[in-house]
Amino acid sequence: MRWPPWASNSPPQQQSDNEPHNASSSIFSSTSSSSSSQNDHNKPILDWRAFTEARTLLPTAILTTAILSIVHIRRRYLRRFPDAISISPKYLRQRSLLGQVTSVGDGDNFRIFHTPGGRLAGWGWLPWKKVPTARKELRDNTIHVRLAGIDAPELPHFGRPEQPFAREAHTWLTSYLMNRRVRVYIHRHDQYQRAVGSVCVRRALDFPIPFRRRDVSYEMLKRGLATVYEAKVGAEFGGEEMERKYRKAEWWAKLRGKLESPREYKTRMGALEANGNGHGGRK
Template identity: 55%
Template sequence: MIWPFTSASGKGDKSENDSSRQPVPWSDSLNGTDWQHYKDPRNWVPTLLVTTTVLASLKIYRSYLRRIPGAIHVQPSFFRKRSIFGRVTSVGDGDNFHLYHTPGGRLAGWGWLRRVPTKKPALKNRTIPIRIAGIDAPEGAHFGRPAQPFSTDALAWLSSYILGRRVRAKIYKRDQYDRIVATVFVRRFFIRRDVGLEMLKRGLATMYEAKTGAEFGGLEERYKAAENKAKAKKRGMWGGQLEHFESPREYKTRMNLEESTPKPNDTTNP
């Protein structure tokens, strides 16, 4: 019996279908591919260009346009190789401040399309603490310690010089307080100024004197000359009697020694 809509030669068709479904060797299939299609540049160049553009754009974004919200997010590969650009949002002491990273600057829309927050709640955990490399400013009063002479002068000068301004920080490392140690530059009257060097010139800081961890970015001789000139002209902290002068490093060493030495009425120690 022949079913409707079927061929009378059903058995023959079945055998032909079975033979057509037999597996074909991979080599035969490969040899049967039309490779001429792939040799035509019009078929693969657009795909290559799109892929390359996407990968390059992603790399540029990650390296230059992605905003860094804090010191712990600065990649070690950036140290001694890269600088970061941003606006100073607060100055904590005579030699450190907080920076809001604005990658790309005005070309990326910062200042006209994208705004830097100004309120403390909006800035919380979104800035990078920067320690100015190569200098040591007089210590302010904190942790129960008295302030050094000229500590308020150094803080006031640094605040007036960089607070609210855009600066570029050439970064070297992260210190024990999770601050980024960097040489800091700011443009004043269209001239790029080294902030640390300017403080040395005014006698508002000394060269960093610690035996380890000092970073000068190749500017040590220049810094030393600026310090000697300020000392010779008795500027800032060098204006008093030098025999009674105590550098920030000497002050911190003395404070640490006093705090670690048991007092006569200390009953907690035998």
């Protein structure tokens, strides 16, 4: 090691009697330097052999695998859907959605704000993962969910009066789900671009077993607040076993009182409107 660092690499001059030897050494050194410079010039600028060494390949493989895994998990489990139309067909009958209920429109449908990953992904406690509460922020940013397998009494709309027990069904569903996290098992989309699915909820004050998973459709049927969905096409229960379970619950509910199904109600109101239009025409 030379000292100080800025000192020349050449050794100090020897005495005059060694000068011929030093001159011959200098000539040999300059010749060697010229040949080594020419060899360096012929070498490639980038040595590709360094990229085939294990110490380079192993970290590169680990980093690439980690990045691809994060992208895969993000797209498969942490992708947020803003509305029902955006839900990928891969989710139908295969996957479920976790979200917070933001509004209840009727006795058998409501809207959720999709929160993929739930609290484990930071929803509810990270500052940038808060469920909005303003109506302006929720517009076009929620999934419209239709409860599978049931039909609740109709609230007043299209000029028709409300069906008996419609207000009770809407009030119960609102108190049962509003601002709660629910899991929706998507079956399909209906003609109104809603996500038809089986909905489950867990409640801390659920007696006798807290946080027990409850099927919302089944709970409404047991309480006599809905009937089994009846239609020529488009009925969805999530399987034959669930259909049998729903029909059994409806049977017990009907023993406690007569509940006109929404289908019967619509048929009756349609007949009344047709008769009214007919009388109006004769007048």
